[in-house]
Structures are given as C-alpha cells and as structure tokens.
Amino acid sequence: MIRFHDNNNHVGRIKVVKDIMLMFYWVGVTEVAKAWINKCEFCQNRVLPETKKPLVQFCFVYGCESSSSIYPELSFHRFPEDKDIRQRWLSVAQRDESSLRSNSFLCSKHFEPSCFTLSDEVRLTLSPGAVPTIVPETGQEDQVPSEEDFLFSHSLEDPFSKSSSPPPSPMGLQEHQYCLQDPEPTETELKRRFLNESSFKVFNHIARYLSHRILPMQNRKGISSLKRMTNRFALKGE
Template sequence: MPSFDLLNRVELFMRAGTFPVEASKSSKKVTRAASKHFIYKDGCLLRFYRGRLLRVVRSDEEVREILVRYHDHNKHAGRVRVIKEIMLMYYWVGVTEAVKTWIQACAVCQSRTPPEPPAPRVQFCLAYGCDASSYVYPQLSFHRFPKDKERRRKWLVVSQRDEGSLRTNSCLCSRHFEPACFSLSEEGQLTLSPDAVPTAMPVTVQEDEVPVPSDEDFLQYGTLEDLLSTAAAETTDPSEAPVELQEHQYCLPGPDPDSGEVQTAVMELKRRKTVIEPSFKAYNQIAR
C-alpha cells in the first residue's frame, strides 16, 4: 500500500499551520512547497489536478474500498480503465502502482484466458509494378527501407519511387534481392544482409489491357469512325475475317435493286446513319 506520510504532514500544515515535532528543515521545506497544490475545506484535504478538484485518500482501508469498487465491482476492468476512473475522483501518491498490484493479485483476472494475439498486418511491396503482398504470397519476406540515406536512395532507384512515397511501414519483397543478399541465421531463418541492395525487376503488363487512343491517334485519322473502324480491324480475330473477293468477281451482276432483300438492307443503312451522325458530329469536329 502507498505511503501517506507526506499527505499527513500537508494536512497538518494546512489545518493547524504547524509541522510534526521530529520534522527536519528539508522536510518542512518539501511540505510547504507541496501544500500549494492542496486545499483544506470542510475537514477534507483536496488537491488540484488537471483542472479538477480531487479528494485526497489518506488510509489503506479507503484505498481498498476504492479498488474493490472500481475493479472488483466493475466487471474486473483493466488497469488503464481503473486508473482513469479513479483519478477522476480521488488522489493519493502511487495510484498506478496500487492498481497494478491489486490486479496482479486478483484471482479472477489471473484465471482468464489471455486474448488471442492480433493478426499480423498485411505488407505490400512498394516497387513499381510489383503486386506482391504478405497475404497473397506468404512465402515471401518483406524488408523495410533502410534509415541510411545513401542505401535508401539506391532502394528507391530500383523500386522507381521517391522519398515522398515512403511510409513508416514501406517494404520491398524478397523477389527484388539476389540469393547472395541473404544469410542463414542460427534459428534457421533467412535474414537480409545489412548492406544488401535490391536488383531491378521487370514490370509485368497484364495481357487483357486494351491500349487507350492518344491525341496523335485522333489527329492521324479523319473522323472518329475511321479510328474506331481501324481499332476494330486490329482487334478482330483473323479467323473471323471476311473472305476476299476472287479475281473478276466484281464484274458479276449484282442483285436486283427492286428485290425485297436490297430494299431492307438500304433501309437498315439509312436508319444506322440517322442514329450515328448526330451522336458523332461533335467528336468528328474535335478530331478534325
């Protein structure tokens, strides 16, 4: 339990203006200086602490009663919560140590199963174009950027990043280091050498990426329809391409213009032209 000797001397000095008979000169000086933080009112000693007026506890029995109330009868709350709630109302020298000792001696708290450790944070590789993470590739190891300015600059050059991209948990995965950069520890684990420098890794491009047309592509073609038709022709499967006309096939007589199939095809072309022209009029002007 905490010692109440200083608080008793402060209470005597503020109540009667005297010191204990056996008090030394240095003890009187300490008591007089400490009394500036206290006030004696209605037979109670109070202390100003963090903008609040707290009641001073000056006996072991009262300390036990407070600990039982704020811990045992408070669903066996944790140390931080108990200290915070006590220091909102009471004050004595050694509140933190008293709460810690009380919880360590509590049979209920000691019989509780320890909480499961939190899952490790997922780490990502900072190198440009690298998709490695500790969740997708648990077999990889991740290494934080060095504090040495010159070594960190070399790491940034290889990873194609700058100082503004770095965070406290920025890492590079083990795929960017040569096998010679690792050494086997006594526990049988691979550790990265202190002077290791990563090597450049090629940037992988997804196969399903579609190139986006640039401004030069728009200027090269007369209209947006030409650009779209060219792009469609490039992406069309060669096996689905139409059969080329045979020699002199253009000289063969065409279908009867009065037939129903021809009339239907002409109407369909007119309808498509009517729908497409207003939609692409603005795009054609921009492209030109």
C-alpha cells in the first residue's frame, strides 16, 4: 500500500486496486485499500480543487429563451412546494404539472419588482408566496423540418432550403466618407450563411429538450418530428 498509494501521489482507491491487481492476486484488496486511504492523513487533509462547472439554468416559461449563461444578471427560481401557488406559476409558464423537473426554473423577468425584497446581504431575494404575472410575447418561431427531410437529406442545409429563403442583403455602413465599402456578398454566400445558422437552431432545440424537456413553440406535427429526432441523439457526459 505504501508503494501503490503513498509513493504514487496518493492516488484514489480505484487506481490503487487496479495497479495492484495487475501484478498480484489479492483477495479483499478493495477493502484494504479503502481502509488505508481513510486512515491516510494526507488524503483526509487534502483540499481538492473545484472542477465542476455550474449548471446552466433555463427559464421554463413557454416561449422564453432566457438562460443563466446568456443573461447572468437574471435570477432563476425553483417552483414552490405549495400546490396552489405552483399552479399559478404553471399557468404563467403555460406548462402542466407532468412537465415539471427538478431543474425547472422561472427567471426574474416574469416577476414584478414588488415581488423582491432586499436582504441583509444587500441582495434581492424573491418574497415567499410571490407569483409571476409577466407573460412573454409569443411570436412565430422558425419551423422545425420534418423528420423525413432531416434524415434523408444529403447535408444539414438541405431540410432548410425547401422552406427558407435567404435574408435580404444587409445595408453597408461606412464610418467615414473615404472608407472603402465591403464587397457585397453573393446570393450563394448569403444563402449558405443563413442555412448554417438555421441548422444550428434544430440542434439547439434537441439539446434543450434532452436536458430540460422544454419544447419550442411549434405546431403538433413539428413537435412530434422533433421528439422523434431526439431519439437519435444523446447529450455528451450524461
């Protein structure tokens, strides 16, 4: 144990057992290694660095795209345990009880300023029993392509080329009159740029559904296609 643990940078139990079993047959080596490491003063007093990244929090309100990574100035609040108040939260979020998860949050954009109080640490905290009242404005979102278009296309750009048209040419702005104008992008370049941006939206919808079970604002056919497409993907690290 001194050789494989103490003189080996005080590695963990799994590494110690693996190295020992490569050279020796030792019945009960796992329990011996565990007991040895628990009695090791160096291991017990060692402070491990914090490597776990904070999880990104998404707003659960239907049509709200807020997240803690994009809007760090917002606060995100878990659903209350009180059934009546929770139903009022769900009503504003336009969700049902079955869609709730342990990582479901509402961002502070949906609460009135009067719902927050200033704590002793000079921080705004959500008052107990606060109810959200601000509902986001819903607009027409880009439609998700059908599953058949997505699967049988030759590239990611094909599904969007059927229903999307390239955006209008951006107006060129000059800082000074003597500045040279950038060359106007061709129609092919505009189309390729637009299609690449659109293809990422599908993967964003898939990733958001896999991690938080939040669906985009789509019709029933589009939602069904998106759910079937998620069966062919998995989040890395889960």
